[in-house]
Amino acid sequence: MPKVTFLPLNKTVIATEGDLLIEVARKHDIFIDAPCNGSKTCGKCKVRISSGEVYTQKNLHITQEEIDNGYVLSCDTRIKSSDITVELINIESSALNNMQIQSISTERDQLIFENSRKQLIDNDMEFGTYVKKDYIEIGLPNLDDNISDFDRLKREMRTKLGYSQVFMRLPMLRKMPFILRNGDFKVTVTHIPRGKRTTVVNIELGNTLDRLFGIALDIGTTSVAASLVDLYSGKLIGRASAGNAQMKYGADVINRIIYSTKKEGLDKLNEAIIKDTINPLLQKMYKEADVDMEEVIAFVASGNTTMTHLFLGVYPDFLRMEPYIPAFLRAPFIQAGQLGLEVNPETFIYIAPNIASYVGGDITAGVLASYIWADSQNTLFIDLGTNGEIVFGNQDFLMTCACSAGPAFEGGEISSGMRAAPGAIEEVKINDLFSAPIIKIIGEKSPKGICGSGIIDLIAEMFKNKIIDRRGKLIKDNGNPRIKVDEHGIGSYIVASKEEWPDINEDVCITEVDLDNFIRAKGAVYSGAATLISSLGMSFSELDRVMIAGGIGNSLDIENSIIIGLLPDIPRDKFSYIGNSSLIGSYLTLMSEDARKKMECIASQMTYIELSVYPSYMDEFVSACFLPHTNTDDFPSLSSLLG
Known part of the structure; x- marks a missing residue:
């Protein structure tokens, strides 16, 4: 062989x-x-x-x-x-930068999460974990008091803590005899109460009342982000992200769904997200924060509908076939041990509820974190991740849709594209038509690729400098030495060449095929938002604010996004970026039963519209596949640029 x-x-x-x-x-x-x-x-x-x-x-x-x-x-x-x-x-730039785990500074994140917590409390919602820990000193068994270990524990919890019923599942029952005796029957019991009933999920030696942790998780199609949270204080004590290892089976949800139909395909996708992505993230955070996995007793995850199906190992193929029916929208509570997650196996996994086949729990969590539901302002919420999901509404209504943006905003299907990881070009400025662009690189000295925010900057700068026309085609007759044309007639623009950057093995460039892919992606988002708003007889001019979420990062340039026609041409002070709203929503749900109930309410109240049933959508999409749009009247502030 x-x-x-x-x-x-x-x-x-x-x-x-x-x-x-x-x-x-x-x-x-x-x-x-x-x-x-x-x-x-x-x-x-x-x-x-x-x-x-x-x-x-x-x-x-x-x-x-x-x-x-x-x-x-x-x-x-x-x-x-x-x-x-x-x-x-390019194994270093493609594999390692997309898959390696990065620790994230929690200082800035802490401020974002604290602000979300403050808003939650301001909306009269309680903040604090539902998990309880109690230290109990149990009387030693003897011939006169020879009831079972479990009955002895239940008796103490009834008399000292006031619970009428105490439950325990088999894995805990198997551990209990040894822990009780090794601790001389002086133990800390972790349990989840419901009124006068409670379920024991962990027993530890001695007094460990000060240690209780949980995980908030965002399962993105391209990237997975996790936070390790102190359940007592609500503070982040660890944060990390990595590329979703499912990328090896396709960059977008459709390709992964197709792969799941192959022999052992679903098992491989499930293993890729849990064994190859999430568990290494957890291990890294545990090591850096000196936390044992048995101490992690609460877990909230959010992701799009396909990702949650693959996370649970549920066959997803019916999602992509008319009439597009998922196996579930609201997943049952699941024990971590059933999934092989490296947390306390008794931990219940809560998954943010999905809305439809292509609007998932990441959007439900994002809407929770955005507080649209608590405000009278007309708000457009756009998640610029691998899947383009949009929400429009206020405290009275919430409308949502999904558009087929594809993975372009996270660098997928772009020749030199990569996610926002070390080595990615995140900002681009062209001051001279024939000279090298001025670039800003994430975390490293040499560029290895270009991420979504960098691509937006690059296209806007190329358009402003007349390197490309309104169709996104390179203007090849201007003598620009940075424009190359291959034997098939396909042009490319060199952002960073091997000659300029000796440490890189291949030019970082953008081709006409890339430009076409990205313009279609931005056109899908703009036309989706326009159709969603017009379905209510409204227009962009009636927006009070636009909130941008997703992996595209804080480097998103609003002006450049408007120049390429990704965002509407409205006053710039109406735009804001709220970070990884999916992760923030998971965090709020982890720390507040009221937040979980509100998330369930949001999911039930949100109205999903299928763009394909709107005859105007395809016309709007085609019009949006130009720079910035075929209807220049919709972009009045760009009149001088557009001539």
Whole structure:
């Protein structure tokens, strides 16, 4: 059987003749970036065959020069009978930067979370955990008092704490005899009360009343963010994020749903999110904060409808087929032990309720955190993540829709795109038509790619400097040395070249295909918002505020976003960025039963509209696929730029 050696990992695996190269890599946990999940449309799974022969085909994503040097698309290449050596391209920028765990400074986050907590209290909602801990000294058993351990514990909790009924599940029952005796029957009991009834979820040696922790989690399609919270004070004691390891199976939810239908596909996707993404995040936070997983006893997660299905291992394929029915909108409480999450196995997992197939619990949590529901102002809430979800409303009504923006805002399906991680270009300024752009890089000295906010800046700057026209096509006859054209006639603009940045292996660039993808993504968001508002007989001029949430980050430039037609041309002081609203909503729900009830209320009150049933939507979308829009009257402040 042929052997496949992957460099620079120096990992050799056994394959079968006819195997698809990308599937060989996936089978052996080797990451190859494939946002389109092998549909041959993105060109990001490019590798180099340095020795041996393969079955492959010519593709528009690979130049003749690259073909001559052994480059192939791994999604369009099959194994022959001989051994081969495969060089992974840009493994540092694609794999490590998308997958590595980053600790996040909690100082700024603490202020955001504290402000959310203050707003919650200002709206007459209680803030504080529902989990209780009590230290109990239980009388030692003897021949005269020989009732069972469980009865002895229940007796103490009845007489000293006032509970009429005490429950315990099997895993806890198995641990209890040893803990009681090792602690000389002096233990701290963690339990979840409901009136006079309570359920014991943990027993610890001695007095540990000062230690009680929970997890707030945002399961994004591209990125996963987690916070470790002190349940007594509500303070963040840890925060980390990482790329969603499911990226290896596709950048967007549709490609992952399709992959879930393959043999063992659903199990692989479930393992990727829990074993390969969430658990490493938890381990890192525990280590840095000196917390034991058994001390983590509360857990709230939010994510879009597809992500929550994959998180629970629930078959999601019916989400993408008419009439688009999910298996669930509100998930039951689930014990962590059933999912293999590295928290106390008795912990109940609460998942923010979904609204529809393509509007999930991340939006419900985001609306909770935005406090739209408590304000009379007409508010447009836009989540600029991998999936474009929009909410419009106030304290009297909430309307929502989803638009097929795709992964472009998180760098997906963009040649040099990446999520907002170290090495990503997050800001771009072009002062001279022929000189290198001025760029700001996240956390490192050299650029490895460009994230969503950087792409918005870049397109706006290219448009202002007449490097591209209103269709997003490069103006190739102006003699700009930073514009290159390949053998297929597809142009690209070099943002950062290998000559300018010796530490990078490949130019950071944006191609005309990338520009088209991004303009379609921004057009989907703008047209979705316009259709949602017009469905109520209103217009952008009637907005009191626009709140931007999602992974695109604080570097989002509002002016540039308006220039490219992503956001409406209204007074700039109406715009604000509220951070990862999904994570904030999970945090509030973790710390407040009132917040959880309000979230359930929001989910039941939100009205979902299906954009495809509105005849005007497609016309609006087509009009929005220009810079900034075909109807320039909607962008009066840009009149001088547009001529």
